Amino acid sequence: MKVLVVGACTRPVVNSLKKLNFEVYSVSHYNPVDLNADHKKYTINDKFHGHLADKYSEKELLNLSKEYVDLVDYIFVCSGIFESKNSKTPNWDVVGNSPKRIKNISDKYKTVKKLENLGFNVPVTYLVNNKYQFEKCLSELKSVVVKPISGSGGIGVTNIDFQNTDNLDIKYPVLVQECIKSESYSASFIGSNFLCFNKQLINNNIYVGNISPYVLNLKNETIHEFEEIIASLDLLGMNGIDFMLKDGIPYIIEVNPRILGTYETIELSSRYNLSKAILENKPIKPKDCFFKKIVFSDKGSSYSIDKNPFLRDIPQKGTYIEEGEPIVTIIGRNMADVREMECGILRGV
Numbered sequence: 001m002k003v004l005v006v007g008a009c010t011r012p013v014v015n016s017l018k019k020l021n022f023e024v025y026s027v028s029h030y031n032p033v034d035l036n037a038d039h040k041k042y043t044i045n046d047k048f049h050g051h052l053a054d055k056y057s058e059k060e061l062l063n064l065s066k067e068y069v070d071l072v073d074y075i076f077v078c079s080g081i082f083e084s085k086n087s088k089t090p091n092w093d094v095v096g097n098s099p100k101r102i103k104n105i106s107d108k109y110k111t112v113k114k115l116e117n118l119g120f121n122v123p124v125t126y127l128v129n130n131k132y133q134f135e136k137c138l139s140e141l142k143s144v145v146v147k148p149i150s151g152s153g154g155i156g157v158t159n160i161d162f163q164n165t166d167n168l169d170i171k172y173p174v175l176v177q178e179c180i181k182s183e184s185y186s187a188s189f190i191g192s193n194f195l196c197f198n199k200q201l202i203n204n205n206i207y208v209g210n211i212s213p214y215v216l217n218l219k220n221e222t223i224h225e226f227e228e229i230i231a232s233l234d235l236l237g238m239n240g241i242d243f244m245l246k247d248g249i250p251y252i253i254e255v256n257p258r259i260l261g262t263y264e265t266i267e268l269s270s271r272y273n274l275s276k277a278i279l280e281n282k283p284i285k286p287k288d289c290f291f292k293k294i295v296f297s298d299k300g301s302s303y304s305i306d307k308n309p310f311l312r313d314i315p316q317k318g319t320y321i322e323e324g325e326p327i328v329t330i331i332g333r334n335m336a337d338v339r340e341m342e343c344g345i346l347r348g349v
Helices: 011-018 058-069 099-105 108-117 131-141 221-232 263-270 274-280 335-347
Strands: 002-007 023-028 039-042 074-077 125-128 143-147 158-161 174-178 184-190 193-203 206-212 238-246 249-256 290-296 301-303 319-321 326-332
Touching: 002 011, 002 058, 011 023, 011 263, 011 274, 023 058, 039 058, 074 274, 099 108, 108 125, 108 174, 108 221, 108 249, 125 131, 131 143, 131 174, 184 221, 184 249, 193 221, 193 263, 193 290, 206 263, 221 238, 221 249, 263 274, 263 290, 263 326, 290 335, 326 335
Parallel strands: 002 023, 002 074, 023 039
Antiparallel strands: 125 174, 143 158, 143 174, 184 193, 184 238, 193 206, 206 290, 238 249, 290 326, 301 319
């Protein structure tokens, strides 16, 4: 059997599928040395990792995928594909949600408003088309989160308060939400089967990792309500619900209708091949806690990182990585060890 995995980073899913003896085709932006695909195409320069915002091209990934689509039995979609308002949505037979469904759910405004109309708790949310509307929202809410209407990973998300409006460069239209003072959490699902809660690690609004599973003291009906969200949106495959807590009550921030960043920690925690679980629509039970941390370059530099049981997404030796771009992913059993490894990588140890 043959399978295609498409996305900005395909490595976790590719390697999982290889363990099931699939012939795996990968089309991705990144090309880490631990990507175990049988066939691969990628768009990054192996020796120079420039800024993702400038170099990433969903259109190019889709073009590179055309040769593989008709050869495979299954297609898995990771983040970075079909999540933009300008995304093309080919008629692919995808494991999970169709390209069109991914694009529709990735419209944060439409999805939040649909959930609000269905009676679920969501932040106060506005679609803002100009400076006048933005100033009106800010005068009402005092502190807001401004984000692109579509997208993933927290890219383009900014916190703004009533006292900090000088020199704003907002590209309208944007989504403006009330700012909830809370840690970030998520709930992961396969089909309608709840897997676990996760704590998201966020730095300057950017997703940099997660802790899975994460114990939250929530009411018993919370999981049932989240299952209703998955059913209401008619979602298939792996999906996630991002939320924050306001007075102890979950407020839905957005829904991610594709393979999640929690994929690897959940797979390790459950000790079950997650690709197999997705294909079988099988509930699994994460147990042991795992930490995932993406290490970002604090200055433009060349990196040569040796293989290590705790490291993933390892760049080619001697790769120059721009400041602010990801270097490597750490997977560990406790945060102290993860932080120590992160410090060592940044020091060049």
